[in-house]
Amino acid sequence: MPGTAHPLTETVGIEITGCRPAELLTLDAAADTRSALDRHGVVIYRDLHISDDELVDFSRLLGTVVLQPTGEHNHPEIQTITMDPNKTNALLASYRQGNFHWHIDGATESIPQKATLLTAREIDPAGGDTEFATTYAAYSALSESEQRELDSLQVLHSFAQAQSLANPDATEPERASWDRVPTRVHPLVWTRRNGRKSMLLGATAQEIVGWPASKGRALLDKLLAWSTQPRFTLRQKWQKGDLVIWDNTGMLHRALHFEPTSVRLLHRTTLAGEESVQG
Ligand code: OGA
Ligand code: MN
Helix, strand or coil, X not given: CCCEEEEXXXXXXXXXXXXXXHHHCCHHHHHHHHHHHHHHCEEEECCCCCCHHHHHHHHHHHCCECCCCCCCCCCCCCEEECCCCCCCCHHHHHHHHHHHCCECCCCCCCXXXXXXXXXXXXXXXXXXXXXXXXXXXXXXXXCHHHHHHHHCCEEEECHHHHHHHHCCCCCHHHHHHHHXXXXXXXXXXXXXXXXXXXXXXXXXXXXXXXXXXXXXHHHHHHHHHHHCCHHHEEEECCCCCCEEEEXXXXXXXXXXXXXXXXXXXXXXXXXXXCCCCCC
16 A cells, blocks of 8 residues: 555554555555555545546546436536535535534435545635544444344434534424435344445434334434444544545544635545445
8 A cells, every 4th residue: 555554543544644546546546545444444545636527537446426316516516515506506505504414424225335535725714623433443333142142133214313413403394405315224134245234324313113203213323322422433634635535334434614705625436336335
């Protein structure tokens, strides 16, 4: 792997310094990045200053890049992550309020995205860090009997659930538009072909299938609190030019507070899911 790697915590994250974008654009560097992603969940290339063209090229070396229908950027692969309606449209700015709550990207899709890449174009000195929590480590740290109780459960995920957390004062027409996004049931515990297990939790998790609503809510809230304890989390304090990649199939993540008028601007690509969700 080009540059110098430093693991960040016991459970999650590796940081690489001293790497230039051109060095990443090789099959070997992409393979190294993928294995670092599997092993550490979050890979941070500090001070990389990757261009938009290079970001798309590197994403293509890592996997299948999802095309974005939003037309936010001249590259159809790139999303502009900002809350400022002058830099994006008002609807997207409102949806992105959801980023302040722990979530997994694409949880209402049949296969959630494999990974997300975010690079900082403009940062906010007053806030806007990003936090990650590994549900691989959180699941492993449960007792065997707790794991067994979770292994058979199914969770209903909905866009409306996530948006009602983020936009509690929404109007009826807004709520009706959220309800038009199809919901999805996934196993709570996702078992990979390689035997590793993570949990699909977060803002979209609405109920445990077949359980009374309040009992399901209590378990989902308890598991989210368990998984986001400091020992399972990593906080990324952005510097301009950082590139952060996370294994979205096992990392919850959220943005920490920043003002909607902030200059904060991240460019994002996503890699399509590769393995169907199996219990
Ligand atoms: C995202 C996301 C968090 C952030 O782009 O998927 O959740 O800190 N971003 O902007
Ligand atoms: Mn996200």
